[in-house]
Amino acid sequence: MSITADYHMHTHHSGDSTAPMEDMxxxxxxxxxxxxxxxxxxxxxxxxxxNLPEFPFILDTNAYREEFLHYKELYxxxxxxxxxxxxxxxxxxxxxxxxxVQKGDYDFVIASIHLVNRKDPFYPDFWEGDTVENIYxxxxxxxxxxxxxxxxxxxxGHIDYVSRYAPKGDTTYCYSRFADQIDEIxxxxxxxDKGLDFNSKLLGNDISLLPNPVPDVLKRYKELGGKIIxxxxxxxxxxxxACGFEKMRDIALTCGFKEYYTFEKRTPIAHTL
Numbered sequence: 001m002s003i004t005a006d007y008h009m010h011t012h013h014s015g016d017s018t019a020p021m022e023d024m025x026x027x028x029x030x031x032x033x034x035x036x037x038x039x040x041x042x043x044x045x046x047x048x049x050x051n052l053p054e055f056p057f058i059l060d061t062n063a064y065r066e067e068f069l070h071y072k073e074l075y076x077x078x079x080x081x082x083x084x085x086x087x088x089x090x091x092x093x094x095x096x097x098x099x100x101v102q103k104g105d106y107d108f109v110i111a112s113i114h115l116v117n118r119k120d121p122f123y124p125d126f127w128e129g130d131t132v133e134n135i136y137x138x139x140x141x142x143x144x145x146x147x148x149x150x151x152x153x154x155x156x157g158h159i160d161y162v163s164r165y166a167p168k169g170d171t172t173y174c175y176s177r178f179a180d181q182i183d184e185i186x187x188x189x190x191x192x193d194k195g196l197d198f199n200s201k202l203l204g205n206d207i208s209l210l211p212n213p214v215p216d217v218l219k220r221y222k223e224l225g226g227k228i229i230x231x232x233x234x235x236x237x238x239x240x241x242a243c244g245f246e247k248m249r250d251i252a253l254t255c256g257f258k259e260y261y262t263f264e265k266r267t268p269i270a271h272t273l
Contacts, residue, residue, distance in 0.1 A: 003245045005035035005262045005271065008086070008110065008157070008197060008232020013064045014041040015056035017236040021067055025075055027238035035080040035262055036241075037108050039232070040064055043088030044096055047118050057088065061104055082263065084108035086157060087150070090115060091142075094149035101152045108230075108263040110197055111150060112157030116142050121165040132172040136162060140181035147188060154263055155195040155230050158212035159185065164202060175216035186221045195228025195261060195268070196221055198252065203244025204233060211248060219255040228261050228268055249273055 010017040011024055021038070028036045043057030065083065072081045085106050087097050101109055116139050119126045127135060139162040147156060158164075159182070163173045175182060189196070198218065202209040213221075218229070231248055235241045252260065252273055259270040 002032075003231050003242075003249050003260060003273070004033050005037070005231065005260070006033055006233050006235070006242050006245075007037045007082075007084070007108065007230040007262060008039050008199060009036060009235045009241060010040060010086075011038060013038075013059060013067070014236070015058075016041065019237050021071055023238045024235070024241065025071055025079065025081070027241045029075075029079055031242045033079065033242060035082065037082035037084040037232075037263070038064075038068060039084040039086040039108065039110050041086050041088065042097075042100060043114060044093045044100070045090060046088070046115070047120075059085065082107040084110065084263075086110040086112055087153065088112055088114045089146035089150050090118075091146055091149055094146070097150050098152050107265055108155075109153040109266070110155055110157040111147060111153035112197075113139065113143050113146060113161060116162070121162045126165070127167055132166060132170050133177070136173060136178060137181065140178055140185065144181070144185050144188065147185070147194070151192065153194065154266060154268070155197045155228065156185070156189055157197040158199040158201075158234070159196060159217060160212050160214060163214075164212065175214060175220060179220075182217055183220065183224070186217075186224050186226060190221070190224055190226045193228075195230060196226065198229045198231050198248060198260070199234050200232070200242075200244040200248050201234035201240075203247060204235070204240040207244055207247060211244070211251065215251050215255060218251065218257075222256040227259075229257060230262070231260050
């Protein structure tokens with residue numbers, strides 16, 4: 001078998017992508033996918049940094065839904081399309097995020113940490129003023145705090161997102177070093193029937209890199225009783241769709257998984273790896 005569903009991708013409806021939705025659909029078809037889920041960004045109260053436009057990650061849900069339904073009908077019978085969203089968590093907007101999701105009639109919801117202490121690890125100044133290890137610990141603490149406050153989601157997005165942008169050459173991050181915090185997050189997800197976004201974005205840049213989460217974290221999720229993983233490229237451009245999916249399948253199988261999941265109306269559906 002192979003992975004034929006990409007469950008994390010963005011179009012021009014997300015503030016960090018300019019990709020036309022139809023281009024993403026056509027690329028998915030070219031790559032042999034049978035199902036895709038658009039997961040446009042909704043990051044309320046994102047800080048005003050680096051000349052970003054005003055409200056860069058506030059999703060125009062109506063415009064997104066209208067275009068999605070148009071292409072869902074146009075490509076019916078060729079590819080199964082699902083209506084999803086990636087919600088950026090911050091503790092002070094947990095209630096706002098819950099209200100947003102409940103109004104959206106989504107098939108699938110990813111909850112992600114993109115900000116810690118109102119700063120994004122994508123930018124170098126995030127890493128200033130503290131040790132890298134302490135910053136990782138702050139990120140994992142924030143993740144646990146947020147998933148306890150905002151609970152209306154299906155999978156936790158790229159649990160170790162922060163590791164993507166660590167200072168070059170830093171070797172602070174590995175599962176064993178932060179096992180106490182990561183295990184607490186994973187255990188909470190499992191207890192509350194939440195899954196993990198198994199995210200191949202870095203593989204689209206260099207196939208030798210590791211996905212998010214890294215294999216040791218994915219394996220630990222399985223050991224603790226976790227079952228639900230979705231596989232997504234986090235593509236913001238057509239050529240990145242399904243990047244590294246063969247490697248992702250091999251890693252998942254090695255970690256003990258036999259299935260990956262898609263969603264319909266927030267209900268998980270298992271598929272053989």
